[in-house]
Amino acid sequence: MLLRDEFEFIKSISPTKTNRTDLVQGIGDDAALVRGSSELEDIICMDTMAEGVHFKKETMSPYHTGYKALASNISDIAAMGGDPSFYLVSVAIPKEGWTEEELSELYRGMAELSESYKMDLIGGDTVSTSGGLVVTVTVMGKVKRGRHLLRENARDGDVVFVTGPLGGSAAGLQLLLEKEIGYPFNPEEKKLVDAHQMPQPRVDAGRILAKTNARVALNDISDGIASEANEIAEASELTIELEYENIPKYDGHASFSVEEQKSHVLYGGEDYELVGTISADKWDDLVEAFKEQELAVYRVGNATRGKPGVILKHGNQTGMLGKTGFNHFSK
Known part of the structure; x- marks a missing residue:
């Protein structure tokens, strides 16, 4: 059966129990929360943008696509009351249609936005794909313990x-x-x-x-x-x-x-x-x-x-x- 509803599918695959005592909030909010130090909690979130679904070259330059891919994740950190700190980027690159210059612009969009929040890029992955460009960004942040907003x-x-x-x-x-x-x-x-x-x-x-x-x-x-x-x-x-x-x-x-x-x-x-x-x-x-x-x-x-x-x-x-x-x- 084909998927009909994104949100119902997410509910169906959400764990009914957790194994780790340091997990404060799992699936079901803007981001996950993990208990960090005695004073802070770690926030982790991830979003994917797919060409033809979230963006098209006719309306978004490569720079804007990169910028927005990171912005959507930073917004999830903001919704938990936190401050973003690190990010990782994975890109599935079509064998045709995207030049090295355009891909550099994609990363420049993320880099310039990350400077506004003093964030660092710490890793990621690149693979090829037979479809359109797919960008997946993971952002980590922190919030004062007990002050996360749900x-x-x-x-x-x-x-x-x-x-x-x-x-x-x-x-x-x-x-x-x-x-x-x-x-x-x-x-x-x-x-x-x-x-x-x-x-x-x-x-x-x-x-x-x-x-x-x-x-x-x-x-x-x-x-x-x-x-x-x-x-x-x-x-x-x-x-x-x-x-x-x-x-x-x-x-x-x-x-x-x-x-x-x-x-x-x-x-x-x-x-x-x-x-x-x-x-x-x-x-x-x-x-x-x-x-x-x-x-x-x-x-x-x-x-x-x-x-x-x-x-x-x-x-x-x-x-x-x-x-x-x-x-x-x-x-």
Whole structure:
């Protein structure tokens, strides 16, 4: 039988027991956690990008492909409240279609992003393939012991927040598909294109959240807020209510139709902002902590008792928001 659902398949292969006492969190969150020293926990995550599925040369240069392959992993570290430190890269290279210069650009994209976080490349592998280019990146990081941020931490009455505007990556991809790399986009359109090609992992925000000493649930928005909010609701066994009007958006989005905007914001994914919850009595303190670092955080809803799921309120309309973010095996 062919795979139909990526997330159900992951659940089916997840171990029912663990063998090591130093494993804090295994499969089921943004990254794995392993108890390190007496003060720190190790975070390990891995993502794969495949040509034709995650990127095409028509919309992503080799530099941008490398940059984004590393960025998606750094975002998982941020979602655990950690700081990235090392990374490994494995590349399956087609026998035709990719030059040595292009592959060098792929690694340059990763190298320049890694400099922003003082990370080191410590290994990897290269093999040939009969298909398209495949890039697999593993990132390791650290978080203060006991301060890791999990999806299961949400409680009734919590404030739901995001760390920045959503839908930019999907809108930027649409622009690139309609035009091409090198097209003279206007400044607002360029912000959307940059959001797709060079997303900024929110390590700064994750660091603030880990230092609050508050109970925080957190997830990074890789598959769309509809999917990520549902993951928090499922892990925490409650209902999340989102107010569509309160979700921050890019100014350049105004040039798209209302339906396109909504699709980008809710389901587009690859924004790599963070979505999470915090107890209502800690919300004002969190806003101040972000302001002190010249950052913003946006209240977009609430967590309530109820069946695990997400309710979307948009104007006078209210309805269930299905977990319909990007799924590799859905039809």
